[in-house]
Amino acid sequence: MNQLAIDLGAVLAAASPLIFATMGALLSERSGVINLSLDGTIMLGAMGGFTVALVTSSVPLGFGAAALIGAAIALILCILSLTLGQSQTAVGFVLALLGIELSSFLGAPVVRVPGPSVPFLPIPLLADLPIVGVIFFRHNLLIYLSFLLVPFIWWMLFHTRMGLTVRALGERPAAAFARGVPVTRMRYLMCILGGALVGIAGAAYSLDLRQGWSYRHTFGMGWIALAIVIFGGWRPWRVAFGCYLFAALEIVALRSQRTMAGVPTQVFQVAPFVLMILVLALVNLVSSPQALRRIASLPPILRGPVAMLVSRLAVAAPAALGQRFERP
């Protein structure tokens, strides 16, 4: 039982960078801007955050630098796509590659240099609770913040006026514009805030989960984060579930290297991507017109639950995601 609690605690900790990255991407995508540069942003945030923390020997400054890097990359994306009208996909892709190469180039001097990290901070009293304490309260500040971030983003998106505006930007920007919302400016803001969170995710790797910097230190995590946002249907709780699921898979993979010698670990490494593709395909197939017609012809007892299941499963992307907005 205690081992299970320790494992669950490890899963929560391992998912924390992904939580920051996916919540950042979620914020940006909900407002209609797809930030495809995630992989480069995380990499550069990890490198920059670690270097700054190393030079100043201040972990908070490292996180600040990473957030600034993420925000700056998002700003470039916004200028090029929202103001200069270039494809968000193209710009995001180039920024991803550029970020990766820059991190390799600029990070070369700090490869495998030992540096500072986020200090362990068990919460007094609560940490001593049986099981619950082990799972939730023996972490560091960063991981506690990741716990709070998901409900905060959910509350912000679905229970505040601001969130309503953000969702309108992603679904019907023209309607938001007619109501006096400065569409482009708000998209800039959301994308930059999201970018800062993604940058913090990078520093969460280099200053906490995988301390230090090495060549392509966070390889592939940005693409995984983008995949998890889709897997989670752009809903904070479901996206967070995706992050924890992925972290659990990673830990199982680590364990299986010792216990299940027969199963190649590559299976676990590619599993999230295969899962993402399957979920996306399934969601699109069950929500297709033919499938809906077939559901309508089911016997009444089945129809209700099946229809509910489909409507739960099938979440469409924000309608205006990645599209340009022209002032009417």
Added chain:
Amino acid sequence: MQIQDAGGQLTSRTTYRLADLADYLARLVLPFLGALVLTTVVLLTVDVAPLDAYRILLFGAFSTPIRFGDMVMLASPLILCAGGLTLTFAAGLYNLGIEGQVVLGAIAAMIPLRLFPDLPPPLLWMISFAFGAAGGMIWALLAASLRLGAGVNEIFAGLGLNFLASGIALYLILGPWRREGSASSSGTALLPRELWLPTVGSLRLAPLAPIIALVSLVIVWWVLSRMRWGLEVRAVGLNGAAADRLGVPAVKRMAQAMAGCGLLAGLAGTLQVLGVFHQLIPNISSGVGLIGLLVVLLVLARPIWVLPVAVVFATFTVGSVQLPLTLGIDSSIAGVLQGALVLAALVSRGLMQRRRRA
């Protein structure tokens, strides 16, 4: 009155022409300037004399015959990938799955090499290229059917399939295809010498590689700009729904463009196996697919421009290999320069469009 009109017209026409010329120059010069500024700033932050670095990046690949050969062997698969991507780009698709298509091409190309190593090499090469092309094509069609059949965005389908492909490669290298004795993640056993593509003298340059790349590029150019099929693909790329209503089978054309791109990526993967690495390694594509995507973002759907841009990009990459030894800096500055070029091109494209609208 009349004279004034004529005069007015004349001046407006000449200014229009001047603006055109300025546009054209700006489109060529601005990206280079922008990329130079960005890369120079990066170089200065690590205390390197930028001119020394540029000299190696630009001319290093031409300093010795060996390096020139390496450049050609990198440019060849790059031309294949970028040429293939002009097809999908024309069809309005972002084929981010091209890396996986290269990897699958390489894996498929290995199959006949492992099964029938006793066949005469030329025949075996032909079978291997056919397998490689088919492997890349199947992987591309998988992404295409996910997009066209199940509505999964081709970017994410492609990305997922990239990771799946490298997972398969790693599995084969560590599992069924591991080398005799100890399994090593560095790659499968080297192919027997007689199966390597013949090279010029002691160089690593196999003349067949650039020949295949150039012939393929000419075919792509012909198909895309001289055949009705290419026109239809472009129409689908500009407006799929409109093309569909005008009787162009849009879904079919998109799938065909993807298949064509996958085929060429598969050939690139085969070249990596037969001509470059002579084994299957985890990073068998060495990123040519991703660099190909950068190339195609620069040249858009114009295959003619693939050749010079791919050669320039390959020059940077091969030149950069000497940087760690001579200047003590990381070779990834080549990637920075390539990315900066495309980013600056996007900026200048955006500025042009804005000015034209204003």
